[in-house]
Amino acid sequence: xxxxxxxxxxxxxxxxxxxxxxxxxxxxxxxxxxxxxxxxxxxxxxxxxxxxxxxxxxxxxxxxxxxxxxxxxxxxxxxxxxxxxxxxxxxxxxxxxxxxxxxxxxxxxxxxx
Amino acid sequence: xxxxxxxxxxxxxxxxxxxxxxxxxxxxxxxxxxxxxxxxxxxxxxxxxxxxxxxxxxxxxxxxxxxxxxxxxxxxxxxxxxxxxxxxxxxxxxxxxxxxxxxxxxxxxxxxxx
Numbered sequence: 398x399x400x401x402x403x404x405x406x407x408x409x410x411x412x413x414x415x416x417x418x419x420x421x422x423x424x425x426x427x428x429x430x431x432x433x434x435x436x437x438x439x440x441x442x443x444x445x446x447x448x449x450x451x452x453x454x455x456x457x458x459x460x461x462x463x464x465x466x467x468x469x470x471x472x473x474x475x476x477x478x479x480x481x482x483x484x485x486x487x488x489x490x491x492x493x494x495x496x497x498x499x500x501x502x503x504x505x506x507x508x509x510x
Numbered sequence: 511x512x513x514x515x516x517x518x519x520x521x522x523x524x525x526x527x528x529x530x531x532x533x534x535x536x537x538x539x540x541x542x543x544x545x546x547x548x549x550x551x552x553x554x555x556x557x558x559x560x561x562x563x564x565x566x567x568x569x570x571x572x573x574x575x576x577x578x579x580x581x582x583x584x585x586x587x588x589x590x591x592x593x594x595x596x597x598x599x600x601x602x603x604x605x606x607x608x609x610x611x612x613x614x615x616x617x618x619x620x621x622x623x624x
Contacts, residue, residue, distance in 0.1 A: 496609055
């Protein structure tokens with residue numbers, strides 16, 4: 398089982414729609430969580446961190462459910478410019494005391510006019 | 511702010527040739543990473559480093575080597591290039607003094623092996 402799993406999509410949604418992505422993680426010792434955005438042929442960039450109490454940044458809301466070991470990203474009022482791949486990222490301490498960063502394979506979003 | 515800088519941006523190699531992908535960061539980050547990303551696929555970790563002089567293998571290290579002689583630089587060496595190494599290579603760095611810090615990526619190196 399992969400340590401971080403995401404539905405690859407693609408999610409095709411009309412402009413103005415609300416869309417939600419989920420990501421599950423397998424290691425209960427995971428400590429910090431992020432959503433990254435990757436545009437086509439570009440490098441990944443941080444979209445937002447995910448906090449235990451949930452957090453919002455404009456049209457974007459991130460939630461963490463530690464009991465069920467998943468994080469979610471909700472995008473309201475989708476824009477054409479939201480079309481991208483969204484990567485779920487999980488950090489934890491690995492063997493030897495070093496930090497391990499695990500990227501999901503990403504969920505592709507296509508917003509349609 | 512330079513952040514993470516990768517060179518070259520593009521390269522075509524012939525089978526059997528060798529090359530070094532350069533990566534440098536100016537944020538004094540202790541952790542650095544090399545990923546490859548094949549078309550339509552996710553990131554795969556090749557090697558990582560937790561500080562100068564310390565490197566370790568990721569999930570796909572075969573055919574690659576790294577070194578970390580300084581905090582700033584983390585070059586990736588390809589020996590005897592093969593078509594299977596055609597990919598986009600991303601270098602990243604992050605501050606490992608805390609667990610909840612983000613990773614910063616370079617713009618990538620697009621490598622084609624023919």
